[in-house]
Amino acid sequence: MKTYGLIGFPLSHSFSKKYFTEKFINEGIKDHQYELFPIESIKSLPDLLVKNPSLYGLNVTIPHKVAVMPFLNDIEEAAEKIGAVNCIAIRSFEGETYLKGFNTDAFGFETSLKPLLEPQHKKALIFGDGGAAKAVKYVLEKLNIQFQVVVRKATEGTILYTQVTDEILQSHKLLINTTPLGMSPNIDTFPEINYNILGKDHLAYDLVYNPLETAFLLKAAEQGAKTKNGLEMLHQQAEKAWCIWNNIL
Structure with a gap:
């Protein structure tokens, strides 16, 4: 066995x-x-x-x-x-x-993100700076996408949610949530930004997959933004792990 x-x-x-x-x-x-x-x-x-x-x-x-x-x-x-x-x-x-x-998170994230990217997705906002954000940063650097990390408590190289201006939201068309905000059972929580600024050129990606549509994705979608949850990323990283364990590379 x-x-x-x-x-x-x-x-x-x-x-x-x-x-x-x-x-x-x-x-x-x-x-x-x-x-x-x-x-x-x-x-x-x-x-x-x-x-x-x-x-x-x-x-x-x-x-x-x-x-x-x-x-x-x-x-x-x-x-x-x-x-x-x-x-x-x-x-x-x-x-x-x-x-x-x-690290199969990076593979899963990149594989699920790349088909959605369009020319306007040159700059990204990453919400959260924990372990999950590490793989996201690695992939964005690999894809030559500039990013700004947004956190609740200021640390070097990051900005606070209160510092995310309308201009920043207009220039950063890729939004990635790496925090547990919106995850069941706390489904009413979300990154606190001005969603009214978002539009059809924005792409909102949430690493959370339970529920499949978080408050973050719902609010973005209401403004016409494209959305993606973390379920495919999870499937991709699981299959990558299976290949690694069985030397199917």
Whole structure:
């Protein structure tokens, strides 16, 4: 039996377990299972690996995407540049466990974003500056899209929501929410900007996928903006992880 799983804390609900369990059933993949491993401290990882010798791969979620990096034997270049790992391939060599880290969030985001981009999407506003924003910044830099990060508490290189002027909204046609604002059960929350400025040339992308249409996307759509939720990104990053775990690259 090959085991895959998700580490993070807490793990009250998991897209990954449902996705991979259904994948195994629908594609007739036998002797495979996907489990949840809620570990509060990343220091528990070595013990987890010892107790679960059938593990071939792990997904990594909050709060371990950065803290897990020192525990890895190798890290792909993209994950190194992003500064976060959300996928680990596990192999055994001569009795030793070998861990390699990857970031599939960037792949998922880029793959789902690129078909929507138009010539006017040369500048972006990124709402939030947490772990999820790391992969978004990496992709925007790769695509030569300038960006400004918007946060609630000022840090170097960012601006506050109160500093997002109408002129900034008019010149930044790509809006990306990387925060939990609007995520169930807090579906009435959203990045506080002047949505009246948005129009048909804007593209609003929300990494949140539950609900499928957040308040952020609804408000943008009401002004004629194109919208995209995070579900396809999630599917793409999951399939990328499957390819990594099984060396289908």
